[in-house]
Amino acid sequence: MPTFEKTREAPAAGRRTAPPAWGGTAAGVGTATIFLSAVVLIPLGTVLWQGTAQGPAAFWDAITAPDAWAALRLTVAASVVVALVNLVMGTLIAWVLVRDPFPGRGLIDLLIDLPFALPTIVAGLVLLALYGTDSPVGITLAYTRAGVVVALLFVTLPFVVRTVQPVLLELDGEMEQAAASLGAGSWTIFRRIILPNLLPAMLAGTALAFTRSMAEFGSTVLISGNVPFKTQVAAVHVFGQIESDNTAAAAAVSTTLLMVSLLVLVTIDLVHRWGARRG
Template sequence: MRLNFGILKRPKSQIPGFGLTMGYTVFYLSIIVLIPLIALFSEAFSMGFQAFIDTTTHPRVIESYKLTFFTSLIAAIVNTVFGLIVAWCLVRYTFFGKRIFDAIVDLPFALPTAVSGIALTTLYSSQGWFGQYLEPLGIKVVFSPIGITIALIFIGMPFVVRTIQPALEEIQIEQEEASASLGASRWQTFYKVILPTILPAVLTGFALSFARALGEYGSVVFISGNLPMKTEISTLLIVTKLEQYDYAGATAIAVVMLLISFVMLLVINILQRWSSRRKGMEAI
């Protein structure tokens, strides 16, 4: 009996040029993402660890962190709720002007953020279309956290709508009809049939909207007023330090923002994966 000790060959990849495309992917991501991040961390810690701690824990910086993350979180939550409603309307109903409304959703993508900030400031100023009615009620929008939140809602809405919309289109009407035939109410059908199906897309839309809001600058800088300790966001503080040629201080604040954002997005991705696995197990 002869034994064949030949080397086992790895099955040939079904993707043509895997080695070339994988090499290009690693090279591209390194040039675009990894190397800039390494340079960012290197510049931030060039000032020394103690100076890094002193810079990133300064009261003015701490207040900018709180304002940035709080307004971004509120904007992402609002966008998730109302973005789901808008996506539902565009997918499930046919009405006059539907294509126009569908195109309007993408308008914040194309509109320069500076133009958005100027337009919102004009609308909500004391003499603006909305501001002239809100300020007598004691609601000040311009130069306040409310104005910042409105600006972040404006630029983040398309991310939620365009993420949830394809997930809603994939849901078969038969599933809802089966739920209704079993005696479920409309709310029970939505909560137990539709929502679990689109939950990964909802979480993704929330994460994208939240991440976009954290890095926003152009639309916020006009409506916030940039008052230190009150309406000064972290991105504005970074730009201020750059204008003062404090590159190490600017990168230090950016590194802290990056780390906190990464942790929060990691948690959201874990929840998204857990939701996807749960959906798969229920399907089995």
């Protein structure tokens, strides 16, 4: 009995002597907070302040001006289209890269990240050379809304692919084999086993593609032609307002883009939390 008591108390004593890591945690949190404040929070707060400094009426007038409202409508509509296309095609590309071996797969996988490495203005120049008025492929998309969508698709391609691909790689194949052995078809396996695991990554990548499209400038400024009321996106409109020394209006439109992007990100996060609770 005494031996048992001694053995039982030893681990407890050992646990009591383990030093907590509060010092390191506090330093890490402090460093991260300072960095995020300097790089993200303070600049965003400045934009919000400039956009709303003249009051709600001036803010509303700035974003509902005919040219600003047209640019915002085009940007939101094009971003929704791009996000939905990326949701489907990005998932399909990730599936092919993970599940379907084929010659040249490594090269394709490498090219997926090219939009991250390529300056967006160069991407716009390439697209203009390919789909401009002298298109070598016979397709003219320059100065059209379709050209804006293609440019946004180019720069947002990696987001869904790179968020879905790791989940596919880590997905337990034994569950699919077990379902198949019990008579489940391919569609049932995908719908009941694979899709629930992929959905959070798919939604996260789609949200990133949407928010990137909302703020894109370089790839659209050339192929869109910057035609007000037709092909001018919001980022290009903001640039034009700054050139015209209308900083308040530029900040107001920028604030609207920020609010829409934050709304989408918060909505996706709430969907994730709801799905986690139901799971």
